[in-house]
Amino acid sequence: MDPSTYKLYHVDDFDSRLHLENYMSDNPDRISEEDSLIFPIENLTKMFTEGHIKGDVLIDLSPGSIVHHLFAACDFFKHIIVLKMRDRCIMELKRWVDERTGAFDWSHATKFHVDIGKYRDLLQEKEGKVRSALQHVLKCDLEKENIMDPIVLPPADCIITFSLLDAISKDQDDYMRYLRKFSRLLKPGGHIILLGALGMTYYTIGNHKFRAFSYDEEFARKALVGEGFIIDRCEVKMRMNVNDHIDYKAMMFIAAHREI
Template identity: 70%
Template structure:
């Protein structure tokens, strides 16, 4: 299929519930548990427990209606501000935050985080702590220089962005421009955590094939350094999943800090 016909995540949107069912459910046929569930949770738990990344405000700017990557973060930040590009993603996330009937069940991710931390007890308490740490879910415009215009957010101690840059960047310049926006939202010395798919060209949600910016580890490293970040951690995990829904070759996890 011609890549120019692929839908754009932040332009056309996608079915956020279908996205969760395809890539993050606990169904036996879900092929991505090791790459998309376990790898991010392991890396984030390890990174935060080192104690270097903590503070008052964390901003999450991630694709879809994900929450599994925030279990570790809520242990080290007082407030998590979540930014979403579409009403559909906001509605799906708020169903879970408000414990509504029909919300996506993240119990398997909660249990996984507890197992990684060596504490599988009190799973409901873990979910409750994450819910209480997210006071705001805000709609943002990813094309604006200030994505939350007309609101100015307080400078963040940390930004987490999971698979978003892959989705919204048309090319290298777009990717770098997004990094520049993130940098402006951080305090001096603040941290940026990215997770993405390497050498990916598409992914499928329902009947839609979506655009992805294709890049490799070398580009990601150079882009961060070029925007004034110091890379503290970079881990690459080769693909284990067998599925035609998505064609990444590896997952990359990067934690970096903004030079003062």
């Protein structure tokens, strides 16, 4: 397929439920449990439990209706604000938050989290805690200078973005431009956590291929340093499960803080 015909996450129709079923479900046919579920949960749990990142407000900017990467965060932040570009993604996430019939089942991801944290008796309590924290799921416009205009958000202690930069950036300049906008949501000395797929050019949702921005670890590091961040931790996990649905080479986790 000609790459110029690939769809764009923030322009074309994106089936957020099918995205969850393909990449995040407990179905044996899912793309990669190790990379899409366990890798982010392990790294975020470790980062937060060390106690270096905590505070009042965490802002999440991630594609689709994913929530599993926020399970560890609810123990360390009073308020979690989730920003989404698409109404459909907001509706799908709120269906889970409100425990509506037909909501996506995240219990397998919750189990990964409590097992990693050795809290096996707290499975239901964990999901309730996450739901209580996710009362602010808002729509944003990443093309505006202030992506929440006219709303003014409280400055965040931490921002997490899981592959959104991969999905919306067409080149290095785009990546830097969006990263700069995200960074403006942070308070002085705040932290940013980037989760992304290295070397990815496309991902598949159903019968449709979506374009992705391909970059490497060196570029991501330089992008953060260029925006005034100091990198605290970087973990890269090479891909083990190869298939035609998505072509990334490795998963990346970077935590960094901005100098006061």
